[in-house]
Amino acid sequence: MITPVLNWRWALAMIVFSCGLAGFQSGVEVSERDLVDVNLATKMYYTLGLFILGGLDLGVPVSGPLWGQALLWISYFGAPLLTGSTIVDWVHQVISNQDRWLRNISGHVVLIGADDVAQIILEKLKELNPKTPVVIVDREISSSRARELTERYKSKVLTGDFTNEFFLSTLRLSRAKRVILASKKDFDNFEAASKILDMRPDFGSRIVVHCNRLRFMRMLKSSRVVKNCIAFNSNHLAAQYLVKNDMMAHFKSTGDLDTVVLAGFGRFGQTVLEELLELAQDEICDIGIIDIDAHRRILVAKEQKEISKDINLHVLQSEIGHPEVWQQLERLIDLHEREPLVLIATGVDDENLRTSLWLKKKYPNAKVMVRTARPSHFAESVCQAAGIQVFGLSEIIHDSMPDEWFV
Secondary structure, three states, rough: OOOHHHHHHHHHHHHHHHHHHHHHHHOOOOOOOOOOOOOOHHHHHHHHHHHHHHHOOOOOOOOOOOHHHHHHHHHHHHHHHHHHHHHHHHHHHHHHHHHHHHHHHHEEEEEEEHHHHHHHHHHHHHHHHOOOEEEEEEOOOOHHHHHHHHHHHHEEHHHHHHHHHHHHHHHOOHHHOEEEEEOOOHHHHHHHHHHHHHHHHHHHEEEEEEOEEEEEEEEHOOOHHHOOOEEOOOOHHHHHHHHHHHHHHHHHHHHEEEEEEEOOOOOOHHHHHHHHHOOOHHHHHEEEEEEHHHHHHHHHHHOOOOOOOOOOOEEEEEOOOOHHHHHHHHHHHOOOOOEEEEEEEEOOHHHHHHHHEEEEEHHHOOOEEEEEEEOHHHHHHHHHOOOEEEEEHHHHHHHHHHHHHOO
């Protein structure tokens, strides 16, 4: 339906257009173009151009009937003014509409961040509470990403500095059900959480803060944010879930002390080692670690968790796909003996898959587990045929997050 504002604008636009066309038709000449003898269509075209250029390409009226010049001058001034006022009004309406739905929103979840972890959280939110309004906020969100979040997840998308107190105040936090901070920058997540606690001291239990670096979160365990809010690391949650639900069952089934090989020792691999030491230390006799930065990363891991002297630790710094590194490891551990558990967990899916297939062929007795970033139909079909267990890290993170965080 056309609003009254649009009605009068269309009417005024027709009047201004008619004035300009009548002026040209009356025989008025302009300083930069000869339009006296051109046809009607050409005059209509140049009259429409007045709404954009205001006659800058035509020059000013210089001769012709005075009434025609007067009509043309009306169009010269009226057309660009009407265009400008329409644009200003449109921008105002866009801003007003955004303010309007923000003023009316309640019972909503504010999700800070629009990247991988935030999307996993969003999927779980919509799975558990499909009717809960979600406002997604980040400093920068591409137009294609914003469209996906709006259309696929039926969410509202805003861009702004979420560490700014005034911007936070516009999100109607007093009416929000929960705030989840899951941007890429840990410091900004904690900064925003700290300011929200100042604004709403009673809101702590309803603030969930994701921290990409587990060491950072643990160093701040005495901070007000960690004490009052729900702070978590996605890799840590996923590692706990994997060890408890998959690895422990394997260890219990073997009856002997087990050998574990972690091929790929980034943040996820390090948290898996930590959980193995926490939950399965009495089940393991040897741990092999292979990574291109293994020596530095094992020092980081030892800061977090002490490794029992009863466990033989073998650290090899190399690419996981290099055959020589497995030959070196085999000189330290007999991988043909019993049922060693091998976890292939670098951040490169195709290398993980290729290496796992090669290892299963070389050590058919081993339980091989391979990580992909997200669930993969292709990887599942290939691994199932080869007797390899494959898992999508995003799916593990999704399953490991407690439901009560989202209700």
